[in-house]
Amino acid sequence: MNAVLYHGEPNGASLTVLAALAQSGLDIECRPIDLLAGERHALPGIADPVALDLCIEGEGPVLVIDGEAMTESVFLAQYLDEAAGGAGLQPMDAYARWEMMMWCRQITERLSPAAALLGNLASSQHAIAAIPADDFAxxxxxxxxxxxxxxxxxxxxxxxxxxxxxDSETKIVAAVERCEKQLADGRAWLMGGFSIADLVTYSWLAGMQLLRRDAFAAAPLTTAWLARMAEQSCVKAAFARSTVSEPLRAWAPGPEINRWG
Incomplete structure (x- = not known):
């Protein structure tokens, strides 16, 4: 099997997949790409460019297996977990797995577009605006x-x-409140056991601690959970692949803002 993971800095969707890969223990080549240079849309060996854009995440990572491109961080995390024979990222119980996927869906549909918008306005807008017109075209x-x-x-x-x-700022607050409520029974991880739900939520929420600190002011359980996540070996391994000093401030155009509220 010829497998390559193309990824941006460990933040947002790329962080989810890099951490899942580290947790899986699979030997897959990782190739960092410059998302703000548009490199994700010109990957070598991809015959069908549409495959790269069948993704709601925007500039998310791309896993290429024997020439076939796969996207979407939650699904990629599932693939990696299952390809490894079960790396502990998904509950075995069917209902618990459904709960995890429903949680992930809300995160990817509500939190991730909001975080990406705020992150891009804070960190990447000036860089994108500075691209010469011909290069941008x-x-x-x-x-x-x-x-x-x-x-x-x-x-x-x-x-x-x-x-x-x-609206995005409101969604950040709502996500923090949801995490705080979920952790209120004393559990260490969002689904009880460590799972993809923790990875995807952390990947979009951690950067918001830097940009919207007020959203976390009344959320000690969520703040403590974020600190636990940062200490997980798979998360540390993902951050070790960063090429910048502050990867949680590295953003690229992300998911479409949810038009249904």
Missing amino acids: TLTARIVSDDLRNRWQALNDDVVDAAQVA
Whole structure:
């Protein structure tokens, strides 16, 4: 099997998959790519570029197995866990696994777009706006997804939607409150046992501690859980692949803002 994982800095979707890979113990080559240079949309050996954009996460990681591209961090984490014969990232009980997947779905549909929007406005908007016009046109021409291309264009045009920012800040607070409620029974991990739910939630929420500290002011259980996550060996292994000093401040155009609230 010829397997390569193309990934950005360990933050957001790339952090989820890098940590899941470390937990799995699988020997898969990791190749860092510059997401803000559009490298994700020009990967070598991918015959069908549409495969790269069949993903709601935006500039998420891409796992290529024998020439076939796979995306979506939660599904990739499941693949890695199962390819390893069960690395402990998914509950064995069917109902518990359903609960985990429902949690992950809410995180990817509500928290991740909000975190990506706030993160991009804070860290990547100026870099994208500074891309020369001809280079930007070449970059965006490779993006198959209209939605994702529009998010790149908005950042390039320095467009800030105040209503979207306010809504995103509300969603960050809601995610923290949800974690706090989930941890209120004394459990160490969100689903009871350590799972993909912890990885995906941490991957999108940890960077918000740097940008929206007030959201965590009344959430001691969530703050303690974030600290436990940072000490997990698989998370440390993911961060060790960073090429920048503060990977949790490294953002790239992410998921589409949920249009259904």
